[in-house]
Amino acid sequence: MHCPFCHNPDSRVVDTRIADDGASIRRRRECTSCKKRFTTLETSSFQVVKRSGVIEPFSRNKVVAGVRKACQGRPVSDDELALLAQQVEEHLRTSGVSSVSSDEVGKAILPFLQDLDEIAYLRFASVYHAFNSLDDFADAIDSLRERSQAKKLTKTAKNK
Numbered sequence: 001m002h003c004p005f006c007h008n009p010d011s012r013v014v015d016t017r018i019a020d021d022g023a024s025i026r027r028r029r030e031c032t033s034c035k036k037r038f039t040t041l042e043t044s045s046f047q048v049v050k051r052s053g054v055i056e057p058f059s060r061n062k063v064v065a066g067v068r069k070a071c072q073g074r075p076v077s078d079d080e081l082a083l084l085a086q087q088v089e090e091h092l093r094t095s096g097v098s099s100v101s102s103d104e105v106g107k108a109i110l111p112f113l114q115d116l117d118e119i120a121y122l123r124f125a126s127v128y129h130a131f132n133s134l135d136d137f138a139d140a141i142d143s144l145r146e147r148s149q150a151k152k153l154t155k156t157a158k159n160k
Contacts, residue, residue, distance in 0.1 A: 003031035004038050011038075046092070047099035055099065058092070060085035063105070067113060070124035074117050084112045118144050 001011050008031050015028040024043040030036070046058040063085040064078075071081065088108045092100050106128045114121040125131070125140055 001029060001040055003034060003036065005036045006031060006034040008033035044093075045098060046089070048102055048105060049099055050102045058089060058100075058105075060089055063088055063109065067109060067120070067124065070113070070120040070127075071117060074120050076117050076120060080116060084109070084116055087112050114144070114147075118148075 002009050003011055010032045011029040012032060013027050014030050014037065017026045018024075019026045019041060024041055027040045027042065029038055029040060031038070047055050048058050049055050060082070064081045067081055067084060088105070091108050091112075092105065110121065110125060110128070113124055121144070122137070122140055126137065129136070129140075131137055131140070
């Protein structure tokens with residue numbers, strides 16, 4: 001890391017802390033030449049490859065904006081949307097790759113949105129999976145019903 005004061009290419013780390021968001025590291029450095037101190041913020045890069053081939057950094061805000069449209073008129077708070085975007089990012093980062101397709105981002109959103117709000121899930125899935133007929137909606141609804149019944153059975157079994 002070059003010193004911002006004297007441009008010396010050598011510095012030593014004095015202190016390291018995880019930044020507020022947990023996705024970056026704050027380092028306090030000291031130049032070995034001029035002895036002045038400065039701060040750096042290190043983040044890992046995580047890229048999304050769009051269908052057009054354009055590569056851009058992953059953005060939680062874009063996830064929130066896309067899901068917010070599906071949640072319009074639903075009892076879903078901004079905090080819940082922010083948490084969903086964080087969960088999606090963490091899920092994608094655990095794959096260990098530095099870039100994912102926009103299709104993979106959409107697939108990663110679906111299970112978290114399904115847990116958050118089933119109607120918003122249907123809206124998002126209808127666009128994401130390009131539903132073409134009522135049968136597509138019926139299949140998705142049947143799948144949600146099966147999942148809901150399985151949850152009820154599991155909950156009932158635990159209470160006995």
